[in-house]
Amino acid sequence: MSYELVAGFETHIELATKTKIFCGCTTQFGGEPNTHCCPVCIGLPGTLPKLNREVVNFAIRAGLAVHGEIAEVAKMDRKNYCYPDLSKAYQISQLYAPLIIGGYVELSNGRKIRLHHIHIEEDAGKLIHQHGDTYVDYNRGGVPLIEIVSEPDIRSIDEAKEYVEKLQQVMRYIGISDCKMQEGSMRCDVNISVRPQGSEKLGTRTEIKNMNSITNIAKAMEYEFERQTDLIESGGQVVQETLRYDDATGTTSSMRSKEDAHDYRYFRDPDLVTINISRDEVEKIKATLPELPADKCKRYIEELQIPEKDAQLLTKYRKISEYFDEACEGVKSPKTVSNFIIGQMFSRTETEADKEEFAVATTPAQLNELVKLIDDGKIRNNLAKSTLEKMLDSGKGTLDFISESDMGGLDENALNDLCKQAVESNPKAVEDYKSGKEKAIKALVGNVMKNSRGKADATAAEAKIKEIIN
Amino acid sequence: MGTISKIHEMLVSKQCSCTELTKSYLDEIEKSNGELNAYVNITGEEALKTAEQVDKKISGGEEIGMLEGVPMTLKDNISTKGIETTCCSKILTGYKPIYNATVWDELANQNAVMLGKTNMDEFAMGSSCETSYFGGATNPFNTKHVSGGSSGGVASAVGANIAAYGLGSDTGGSIRQPASFCGIVGLKPTYGAVSRYGLIAYASSLDQIGPITKSVEDASIVFDAISKFDDRDSTSQGNLGGETYSKLNNDIKGMKIGIAHEYLDGVRDDVKESILKAAEVYKSLGAEIVYFDLPELKFALPVYYIIACAEASSNLGRYDGIRFGYKTEHYNGTHDMVCRTRSEGFGDEVKKRILLGTYVLSAGYYDAYYKKAQNLRGTIVKAFDNAFEKCDVILAPTVPMTAFEMGHAVSDPIETYLTDICTVPVNIAGLPGVSVPCGFNANGMPIGMQLIGKRFDESTILNAAYKYQQAAPENFKDTKWGVKL
């Protein structure tokens, strides 16, 4: 029997606000231990939380970006559990009235992964275990998070990977998080179950906690899929439990210990008041959202005639797409711009991090200028290409490498003369062409190129020659 | 009587220096605290330092504020930077906050002279002060009797004239009940009028800081000083009703004073008699007495215990031996350390309320208890709103009885809870309530009455209380203890 994988994600994303969710301490990553702390975020008795407005705004941005419904009324709840990294023994979160309801993430195969909701909450501190001792650092405690909870709509590991990538992409686009999985600013819990192909009923699920790379997500899901399938095949039953994935062994193991009693006793946090979100405010925030990657991609394909594959590459990172948009300003051929970026610039920004930053030496305006020279027929592609290399090496502009004379002699009349000359002086080639030897035209074009010392545009020359012969 | 205005006058007219005054309070504490057990931490050195500053100002001809240089105390659940704040629990022994509660910032800025921190039921859970890790404070009228609770130490100290006034906290009656037992005035402000920042939480949606004083004027002065909007407390609104002191002597002719029959049910005869006598006093002052039913009151006590314990179980989770306070000596692993620390650090009453709160929030019980109690809270709020369409203030006993003997409370927990029956509705509905002495029983123990007002209408209840104080001054008595002014 073949089995189908069913997975849902709970994705935690640290918000890039300046301060923590309930106090004014910085959210900066790292720092000496316990130096980004105050009485509030270490939970000293008597302290009270005060909600950072920007956290709400960022969550609304996230909600809008994934087509969620922004709640009119949201509330904060306490999730009670005792663990050394949680300074108050409860996490302020949302259960009963989250900020965002529903929404979806659309995959390239056209499937929509539905979202259950998105809520805001605080992050916990960091524990370091050493020789059985536990060291606690609360710098991260109180950093704002959104948790994006999906429905169990994911059906394959590829879909899982794409889902995470899409979330990462869109959250970066809207500027609410850097989503760096290796630094923990994006973490996933994966709920996974299997069922016989064609079955409607969900199987018993397990939850793999705290996955911090897409590679590990894929590996852990693969392992868990096999484990559950084998278990069922051999007549066993999957136990609903929380698992951790061990990178070294490539296996999952149970996190449960007899000390954990899981009953979070959620209730409304009496220290915080209701959040009302007016529709006006939602509209205002909507107006500040950048064009989202899916929309951009569609526009590139449909309006700018960029091939789909290239459009996806251009929109994967916000900075690249913005670079592209700026460089395209007023050019006749966006495709040329795209080719320069994907060809020459990508070879200089090889890693994901480089692409994310996209700190190339040439500015979009400089690239724009270069492409416009091609558009105007002032230089041809080959020259532009080699010039761009020099620009990328030096950060200098087009005019530093291309002289007036390089751009001269390409006007309509000069080209006409050169073409006429080529036709007149090569009757053999003209005859060959007329008798059906298409290739013969190349010799004529070559002649024009030679005589123009490489300044002529080959395509234009070919057209002109054909015109003369006919 | 050592009231604030009297002390202020003495200081301004240089009848005594602030240092002399402070010293005499400290001397009296020294003499009496063994028997009263009102103070758990005496901060004489700091007090004298502040007194010296005040003296400098006075001798320099500077004007001083009403509360400047007046010796006072804080309940030991109000955070004081660098000064041990224990909630009278073993689990917070040695804990020195690194920040000040907003109310203490406010008063310290006005050069209030803090004599020390006062006794209370552990984490404010109790009605007799006897759940304190340091043993209960006694009643200045008879030290065989309890001071009341949970702010028993403040009430004992103010009643015994070893502090001019103090700040307590009131979650289910913890200011009004001990004030009533000790024959003084206690004001529980409207929820949100006074910042809770720095008040070590028992039940966050019910807790409120307020003054315990010798007179109604003093309660008004202190309330005006501490009822400020605080940026650090999301539930803070400040004194929306405006300052109260200047309105104390307003005529109360035609004021409608309501009495709900249910408030007199099960109340001891001597207490009931005093309340009805007070009603007569009001009549003679031109007020109108209206009677009505408030049947929702019978649910107030269970609703209170469910909500208070639920919130407490969450608020008290942080005492785990890691960041502050007591930590057990011997353990095996973190979980064991936390459990041992908590089991050794909390007293029985606190543990019981944590367990009860955990129970009512746990899966399967949340709807039947916590959710239902929240719903009833809404009903009770509405019931009071309706009642205030019939009257301007509600008159009720503060406690159905007078201060009982030490050791009595622990014998019957439910009966002990019943002492809160008249005070908790005010917390549930977030209303202001002031307890005012209104007589004595046959054994000379004070009886208190409670005036309950509309939300943020402290002004009206203080005005009514002041008028009563003027008409029945015999109920405001000094005890044998403390500083004689």
Added chain:
Amino acid sequence: MVTREDVENIALLSKLFVPEEELDSLTQSMQEIIDFADTINNAPTSGEAFDNINNLSNVFREDEVVKSYSSEEILSNAPEQAENHFLVRNRE
């Protein structure tokens, strides 16, 4: 009906140890309080939704950094600390 198991379970959730010999009496006393709390079951459920006592909403702070405390202050009440961390030493 409060059972011994209920009490054991909530004690675990509350991170409190209940000595075996106190379990019965504590169960009994919890039962009494729960019986008392049960009196609310006779109350009619009203439509009055309770939100927060003064019906406050939208109390926010601006996203402006306030200077943090020094780690010395933060750790000043720690029963145990090492290398600027709070510490739970593994003891046996």
